Amino acid sequence: MSLRPDKGRLGWFAAFVLLLIAAAWLMSAGEPEGQKPAPRVVDFPRGMRQPEWERLERRRTLAARPHTDPTPAPAPSLPRREPPTQDPLLRAFAPAPGRSHIVMEANALRHAPLGQLLIDCLLAQDPGWLDEVKELSGIDPLEDLDRIAVSGENVILTGNFSNARFEDLSGRPYGAHGTIYSSDGDLSLATWRGEMIVMGSGESGELEAAIDRLEGRSPGSPPFAESLSYGEVYGVIAIEELRRLGGGGHDPIFDRLAEVASGIELHVDAMNDFALRAEVHGEDASALEELSRTLGGALSLARLRAKTSGEEEAAEFLSYAGVDRFGGGFAFELALPLENVRKHLEEVCPGPRVEGPAPSLPAD
Amino acid sequence: MRNILHVAADLLREALSRKWFLALGLGITLALATVALSLRLEVVDGALAATRFFGGDLGGRVEAVDVALRAIFQGASWLVFYGGLVFGIVACSDFGPSLLAPGRIELMLSLPIRRVELLVGTWLGVLIVSSLAALYGAGGLALILGIKSGFWTAGPLFAALLAGLSFSAIYAAMLAVSLWVRSAALSAAAGFVVFFAGIAAGYRHALLELFQPGPGQEVFRFLTAGLPRISALGHDAAAIAASQPLEWTPLLLNVAGALVFALACLALATWRFEGRDG
Numbered sequence: 001m002s003l004r005p006d007k008g009r010l011g012w013f014a015a016f017v018l019l020l021i022a023a024a025w026l027m028s029a030g031e032p033e034g035q036k037p038a039p040r041v042v043d044f045p046r047g048m049r050q051p052e053w054e055r056l057e058r059r060r061t062l063a064a065r066p067h068t069d070p071t072p073a074p075a076p077s078l079p080r081r082e083p084p085t086q087d088p089l090l091r092a093f094a095p096a097p098g099r100s101h102i103v104m105e106a107n108a109l110r111h112a113p114l115g116q117l118l119i120d121c122l123l124a125q126d127p128g129w130l131d132e133v134k135e136l137s138g139i140d141p142l143e144d145l146d147r148i149a150v151s152g153e154n155v156i157l158t159g160n161f162s163n164a165r166f167e168d169l170s171g172r173p174y175g176a177h178g179t180i181y182s183s184d185g186d187l188s189l190a191t192w193r194g195e196m197i198v199m200g201s202g203e204s205g206e207l208e209a210a211i212d213r214l215e216g217r218s219p220g221s222p223p224f225a226e227s228l229s230y231g232e233v234y235g236v237i238a239i240e241e242l243r244r245l246g247g248g249g250h251d252p253i254f255d256r257l258a259e260v261a262s263g264i265e266l267h268v269d270a271m272n273d274f275a276l277r278a279e280v281h282g283e284d285a286s287a288l289e290e291l292s293r294t295l296g297g298a299l300s301l302a303r304l305r306a307k308t309s310g311e312e313e314a315a316e317f318l319s320y321a322g323v324d325r326f327g328g329g330f331a332f333e334l335a336l337p338l339e340n341v342r343k344h345l346e347e348v349c350p351g352p353r354v355e356g357p358a359p360s361l362p363a364d
Numbered sequence: 365m366r367n368i369l370h371v372a373a374d375l376l377r378e379a380l381s382r383k384w385f386l387a388l389g390l391g392i393t394l395a396l397a398t399v400a401l402s403l404r405l406e407v408v409d410g411a412l413a414a415t416r417f418f419g420g421d422l423g424g425r426v427e428a429v430d431v432a433l434r435a436i437f438q439g440a441s442w443l444v445f446y447g448g449l450v451f452g453i454v455a456c457s458d459f460g461p462s463l464l465a466p467g468r469i470e471l472m473l474s475l476p477i478r479r480v481e482l483l484v485g486t487w488l489g490v491l492i493v494s495s496l497a498a499l500y501g502a503g504g505l506a507l508i509l510g511i512k513s514g515f516w517t518a519g520p521l522f523a524a525l526l527a528g529l530s531f532s533a534i535y536a537a538m539l540a541v542s543l544w545v546r547s548a549a550l551s552a553a554a555g556f557v558v559f560f561a562g563i564a565a566g567y568r569h570a571l572l573e574l575f576q577p578g579p580g581q582e583v584f585r586f587l588t589a590g591l592p593r594i595s596a597l598g599h600d601a602a603a604i605a606a607s608q609p610l611e612w613t614p615l616l617l618n619v620a621g622a623l624v625f626a627l628a629c630l631a632l633a634t635w636r637f638e639g640r641d642g
Contacts, residue, residue: 012480012635019628023621024589030617031569031593293411296426300411303428316609322427330426 042320042335044277045231045267052230060085060226062214087229088196089149089158090222092210099152101223102235102266107146107159109232112271113338121349138163149235151223154200154210162194178211180204224265233268237278253294260287261329274336275320281329292330296323313340367477371485372492375459379493384455388497396504405429405512412513429515434606437520440505441605444498444520445527445598452494452531453538453555459486460542460551480634483539487630490535495528502605523605526597526619533592533622534558536629543636559594561587566595592622 048056062085093101109115119142122129134140139161146159169181169189177193182204190198190207198210213220224236243258257264257280265279282288303318320335379385405412412432425432463469463486472482502524510516534555541554564571565588575581600615 009635009638012631012638016628016631016635019624019631020590023592023624023628026617026624027565027591027593027621028589030596030614030621032611032614292426296411300428303431319428319431322425322431324425 042273042275042337043269044275044331044333044335045234045269046277048227048230056087056226056229059087059089062086062088062091063216086222087226088192088214089147089156090224090226090229091213091220092156092192092196092198093149093151093220093223094154094206094209095221095223096152098238098240099223100236100238100241101149101151102233102237103147103149103229105146105232106141106148109270110142110145112232114270114272114274114341117342117345121345124349138165154198154206156199156210157197158195160195161191161197164191164194164197174208175211175215175217177215180207180211228265228267231267231277232270233266235266237264237266239264253291253298256291256294260284260291273338274341276334277324277331278333279329279331285328288329289325292323292325295330295332299323313343316340367481368485368488371477371482372489375486375489376493378459379489382455385493385497388451388455389500392497392501392504396501396508399505400508403508403512405509407513407515429513430517430607433509433513433515434608436509437506437517437523437605437607438602440502441520441523441527441602442598444502444524445530445601448494448498448501448527449531449534449559449594452490453534453552453559456490456493456535457538457552457555458548459490460539461546461548464542464546479637480630483630483633483637487532487536487539487626491528491532494531494535495525498524498527517607519607520605523601526601526604529619529622530562530592530594530597533626533629534562534594536626536633540629540633540636543633543640558591562592562594564588564595565591566593566597566599568593590625590628592625593618597622 089103110119130141139145139159144159144161144163145157147157149156149158166181166189169183169187171179171181174180174190178190179192180188180190182188186201188200188204188207190204190211192198192211192214196214198207200206209218212218228234228236239258239261242254242261242264261280261282263281265281267277267279269275280288280291299318299321303315303321306312306314306318317336317340320333320337322333324331324333407429411426412429463472463482473479477485499521502520506517506520537558538551538555542551545551568585568588572581572585575584596614596618600610600618603610
């Protein structure tokens with residue numbers, strides 16, 4: 001076979017060149033400027049991760065069983081074993097049943113994009129509030145505060161409070177490292193070792209009891225295990241408080257939850273996206289399974305309703321929600337991507353915007 | 365146009381008589397039957413409450429059925445797209461060379477058909493075969509899952525069409541190469557070159573950043589500029605199959621670009637074919 005010397009066919013070659021240039025132009029115009037973002041995967045908090053174990057280890061500064069004692073001194077020939085230690089915050093919690101205990105990692109959140117967005121928003125609305133707090137209490141909430149915990153009606157703060165001052169309150173020393181302050185009003189407050197503030201209302205009995213537990217004069221029984229202190233918000237929710245939250249019989253799902261659950265654990269990751277996981281435990285496996293399906297159906301219907309009413313953002317947000325079943329209970333999961341929070345806050349607050357990746361888990 | 369359709373129909377008849385395509389049809393049917401008979405979905409109020417495959421429980425997450433099925437549709441789309449392209453390159457590699465086989469080509473050229481019609485008809489026939497196979501697999505899966513879950517979506521069908529279109533760009537290059545060398549192996553090799561180069565072209569921006577600024581970077585930019593963005597099309601096909609949000613402008617530009625690339629290859633093939641004396 002040989003080639004024909006036909007000049008007319010050169011038109012096809014010209015068409016080839018022109019079409020190839022057109023193809024290159026079209027496809028180059030369709031290329032994104034940067035790299036395509038990876039598909040979003042929201043990580044729900046499901047257990048302690050290495051930085052959280054390290055964080056916990058740094059916080060274990062209190063002998064675990066000081067009120068009993070004492071580990072006998074080891075024989076000189078044996079290697080010395082470190083006595084078990086505990087996070088003081090967990091010891092400070094009152095072991096009363098029917099009380100919720102929630103811890104918020106304020107310092108970690110403050111360094112996360114989500115926390116920075118909220119701070120920017122608050123500062124945009126009231127630029128002077130941070131200075132006012134510093135002026136009044138000697139505490140810089142952005143630097144000195146490590147954790148905020150809510151235990152029933154008490155609030156416990158941990159961090160560095162060596163510069164704290166409570167000039168309007170009268171104080172008296174209590175125990176080895178405590179000081180209890182009270183005012184004429186309802187507020188009472190205790191500081192301990194310059195690293196913890198316990199606030200309550202009314203009588204100071206609860207504050208004294210907290211210091212007694214911290215200093216080993218009364219037994220402390222943490223309401224949840226140290227190994228559950230993962231996420232930026234974590235703790236346990238009392239069923240009684242959940243029932244109150246449900247409006248006392250007005251919400252059938254809350255009522256059913258209060259009936260079948262024996263305990264609810266809460267964990268929130270907020271270093272990037274906001275991802276909430278609430279684990280519901282109980283004895284009645286079939287009732288829990290039925291409830292998990294009801295909740296899953298409710299979420300699905302809510303998403304469907306959002307889609308049909310054109311609320312794409314809400315529908316996308318609900319697509320991250322679900323119910324995860326496991327032996328002995330189920331977990332309710334809900335997520336809010338950082339971009340959605342940013343967009344919402346930008347509408348509400350005219351403050352500066354936060355860009356860039358989240359930092360790693362900060363040291364205390 | 366009628367001539368083009370005749371050639372395409374002729375190619376379809378030939379494809380149906382081949383064992384490769386019978387095996388493909390049988391394989392897809394078997395896979396769909398397996399899914400239909402062994403997958404049990406329990407849907408409560410629009411939420412997928414339980415999934416059982418061959419009687420085994422597949423995880424205990426309860427979530428909206430369309431969200432739960434996203435992963436299945438996405439996985440099926442990747443399989444149809446990349447699996448379909450590889451299968452198509454192998455199975456269609458000798459359509460071009462057999463068209464040009466001595467005896468057959470003389471017969472074809474003796475008919476009142478222009479050479480360009482012969483090429484375009486062959487290309488169109490392959491486009492129809494590949495799209496039909498992809499539509500059968502993806503549409504069958506969408507139908508089975510629709511019946512079992514009550515969630516109906518046309519996403520997998522559009523994804524299948526995108527796979528067929530991507531293959532048509534690759535096949536046009538294979539057909540052009542077979543005009544130079546009448547070899548099924550070389551035609552397949554050309555198909556694989558466009559396939560892998562097209563995957564790289566889809567990640568062109570990321571790859572360009574790996575080059576030091578200079579001639580190497582510019583050569584890579586030039587060589588990949590006109591190639592169909594196979595990986596970008598595959599990514600978008602999976603997103604369409606899973607009904608996920610998508611940027612339509614880049615997709616449409618990539619689709620148009622792949623089609624124009626196919627036309628360019630056909631023009632090159634015609635230039636070569638017109639230059640041959642039979």
